[in-house]
């Protein structure tokens with residue numbers, strides 16, 4: 353260990369990052385200009401164009417790029433920089449984006465990258481084209497500072513993340529695609545700007561549809577109402593069971609969160625909840641957001657209020673979604689949800705419960721060497737201790753990687769701060785945050801490869 357020499361190397365790397373930032377930014381702008389939404393019904397051409405542009409960017413930082421045919425989906429772009437005997441690092445992001453949504457809500461056009469007050473606006477500027485350029489920028493900076501990249505690099509850029517494409521299942525059948533010592537999932541963000549964060553827990557999800565059918569058609573409530581079985585009332589009783597008196601979901605057990613606490617004021621601000629409005633449930637806010645189950649009714653079919661007639665409702669259905677704690681098996685959670693709903697069926701009415709989607713969460717192990725290197729890299733780049741955070745959104749690939757490459761340490765870090773408004777109008781990335789994340793990832797790669805002790 354030579355602290356003085358390493359300090360010089362760290363500063364050299366910081367300077368190299370600064371040098372590559374103009375290219376990082378222009379690459380990001382080029383990607384944002386391509387409306388690569390892979391949702392059904394959107395044109396394929398821009399999706400392919402974004403794949404080609406991603407390949408160009410990876411080649412520009414010295415990797416050899418190829419398209420990986422993901423069965424039944426848009427290709428993933430793979431960049432390789434082999435290095436025999438060195439630690440293997442896989443860097444993941446995705447090049448597809450959410451639809452732009454309501455154009456009237458955008459202050460500037462979604463596919464024209466525009467800078468305002470240090471943020472670059474545009475659909476995908478954060479989620480997740482920032483991840484692509486973070487990886488490319490880090491590789492370029494390490495190469496510039498040290499003359500070579502001291503780890504064996506694979507970059508894997510998915511083309512259908514936002515529409516739950518086939519990659520997560522593909523890697524279970526082709527585990528060789530994700531073999532590495534460390535896998536960086538660059539599709540998250542720090543819990544606040546300038547607050548280095550490693551995401552260590554992801555909730556999973558199961559959902560199902562509950563359908564109640566009682567009568568062949570509406571029955572006049574004056575003539576028949578009373579004994580006539582009301583499908584909507586029965587459904588409401590069933591749905592009511594999803595939360596207890598205090599607003600907690602008790603369908604499956606959760607556990608206590610030991611990472612960074614969640615600030616109530618910030619949480620309220622992020623979702624636009626007034627201070628005088630209640631929060632549901634008991635226990636710490638982090639427990640309720642990360643490590644405990646949380647049930648919601650996300651859709652309901654029933655007659656509209658406008659034009660409602662005085663009739664007993666013969667048919668009603670609802671979609672129920674259950675966020676499940678990290679580490680809980682989705683199949684077991686689905687069984688518990690269905691059994692719970694069944695047990696809540698009142699008055700002996702006929703109910704059909706149809707299981708829907710499920711996604712596995714993840715609880716990340718934080719005791720390995722790559723995790724220690726990432727923690728050091730983030731602390732060095734931001735000059736602050738690292739916090740551990742949980743993410744509500746599920747990233748199915750994470751669970752698949754943990755299954756396909758059990759030896760790999762999985763690290764979730766990126767430039768999507770809460771202000772990035774991913775999936776919403778006026779998505780953006782903070783350019784200073786992006787630069788610091790490029791630096792952090794560059795430090796991580798150098799440290800993993802032994803170029804920085």
Ligand SMILES: [Zn+2]
Nearest residue numbers: 479480513539
């Ligand atoms: Zn994403």
